[in-house]
Amino acid sequence: MKEIELKLQGKIKRLTNQTFKFDERIKDGWFSAVYFLKTREIVKRHKEDNIVTMQFFQKNHAVLCGTDEVIALLKTFSDDPNSLEIHSLKDGDKISPFETVLTVTGPYQNFGYLEGVIDGILARRTSVATNVYNVVKAAGKKPVIFMGDRDDHYTQQAGDGYAAHIGGSTAQATHAMSEWWGKEGMGTMPHALIQLFNGDIVEASKAYHETFPKDELLVLVDYNNDIITDALKVAREFGDLLKGVRVDTSRTMIDQYFIRNPDLLGTFDPRGVNAPLIFALREALDNEGFNHVKIVVSGGFNEKRIKEFEEAHAPVDMYGVGSSLLKINIGFTGDNVLLNGENQAKAGRKYRFNPRLEKVE
Numbered sequence: 544m545k546e547i548e549l550k551l552q553g554k555i556k557r558l559t560n561q562t563f564k565f566d567e568r569i570k571d572g573w574f575s576a577v578y579f580l581k582t583r584e585i586v587k588r589h590k591e592d593n594i595v596t597m598q599f600f601q602k603n604h605a606v607l608c609g610t611d612e613v614i615a616l617l618k619t620f621s622d623d624p625n626s627l628e629i630h631s632l633k634d635g636d637k638i639s640p641f642e643t644v645l646t647v648t649g650p651y652q653n654f655g656y657l658e659g660v661i662d663g664i665l666a667r668r669t670s671v672a673t674n675v676y677n678v679v680k681a682a683g684k685k686p687v688i689f690m691g692d693r694d695d696h697y698t699q700q701a702g703d704g705y706a707a708h709i710g711g712s713t714a715q716a717t718h719a720m721s722e723w724w725g726k727e728g729m730g731t732m733p734h735a736l737i738q739l740f741n742g743d744i745v746e747a748s749k750a751y752h753e754t755f756p757k758d759e760l761l762v763l764v765d766y767n768n769d770i771i772t773d774a775l776k777v778a779r780e781f782g783d784l785l786k787g788v789r790v791d792t793s794r795t796m797i798d799q800y801f802i803r804n805p806d807l808l809g810t811f812d813p814r815g816v817n818a819p820l821i822f823a824l825r826e827a828l829d830n831e832g833f834n835h836v837k838i839v840v841s842g843g844f845n846e847k848r849i850k851e852f853e854e855a856h857a858p859v860d861m862y863g864v865g866s867s868l869l870k871i872n873i874g875f876t877g878d879n880v881l882l883n884g885e886n887q888a889k890a891g892r893k894y895r896f897n898p899r900l901e902k903v904e
Contacts, residue, residue, distance in 0.1 A: 557633070557903075558611035560619050562723055564701075570620050572656050579656040586652045596881035597658065598894060599645040599665060601873050606676045607636045607644055608706045609668030613661050614903055617647065621654040630900035635672075635709045643897040644875075651879070658877040665875040667699075668706040674846075674868045675710025681849040686713035686861040688729065689720060690841060694866040707868060713861075731758065731789070737766040744773045745780050752784070759786040761839065768792065769799040770820065771827045778833040787837035787860065790824070792816050794843055816840050818857040825858040839863060 566573075572580045586593070610631045618624045627649035638644055644665070647654060679687050689707040692700060697719070704720025714729035715721045721728055732751055740747040748762050760781060764773040774788045792798055794815035800823055801813045811819055821838060828836050840852075841863030852859055880894040881887060888894070 560615040575656045595651045595879045596648040598880045601875045602640045606672040607638045608634045608672035608709045609665040629903040643895045662875045670871045670873045671706035672710040675707045677846045679711035681846045688863045690716045690863045690865040692716045731761045761787040764788045765792045789839040791842045818855040821857045
């Protein structure tokens, strides 16, 4: 079910249990650390009347994501969800180091075994959202396509795509990545299509346009490692129908443009997609009147490389980014900090009230 992000009376509606496809084995503790399961059994025998407050935080400036998933998890798998009081920030909130993002209050035995699962959800979703946010910021508001389908297990696509959306990506590579927020995947042609036409980029593009005439035509031009020659071929063939070209040159290759113009070499790394190559492509297209053709770049881009391109004012219109967005670099910690309403926590931890938290009904 796609009941995503609907703005209602100025507020964003949270995702619900119906959005997520949870593994039913969560209820059995299959994904929980065994010591949590043992603690649950001990508490049932000896301390079942105690009420704890569990508090979650992390240690970076970040874009929070995963709270709706965690809330749905708690409502689905905790014993007696009505016994819990949950306060939470929202997906997309900017958070600070050590800021409390979520508190859960209730009998420990009803939800404590989910602590590690909650940490993991918040860590992954917040890491992806923050990585995407930083890349979008580096791109100066230029569109960023999330292309992480080949960089992790397919079962992560829906959650990662949602986190990328929260971080500000423009589009996702697969339908699964767009599932939670009610859109469809975006894509044009892979190298495989051109290969099936014996490397003839014009014939491959004709077949694409004939099969998908309503799509904006965006052609991949690095198959033959001669992006300017092939970009001009398709531009001359399609004219105004050609909306853009994508450059995805391998980081181990030097484009034929530099082989033909060796005097340009010596002051930069000519391998892969580089700013001088994109400047040359833009100039070649403009010189023949194809100013309307957009340039999309992909292949190993991350926040650092995008910043370098933007500082060089490289004529890029859109970035495709994959693996760098999936680095898990933000870890969350859950701590029991209150016992029956009184401060009780391990040394170095304490209850941190956050007025930004809102009660979840």
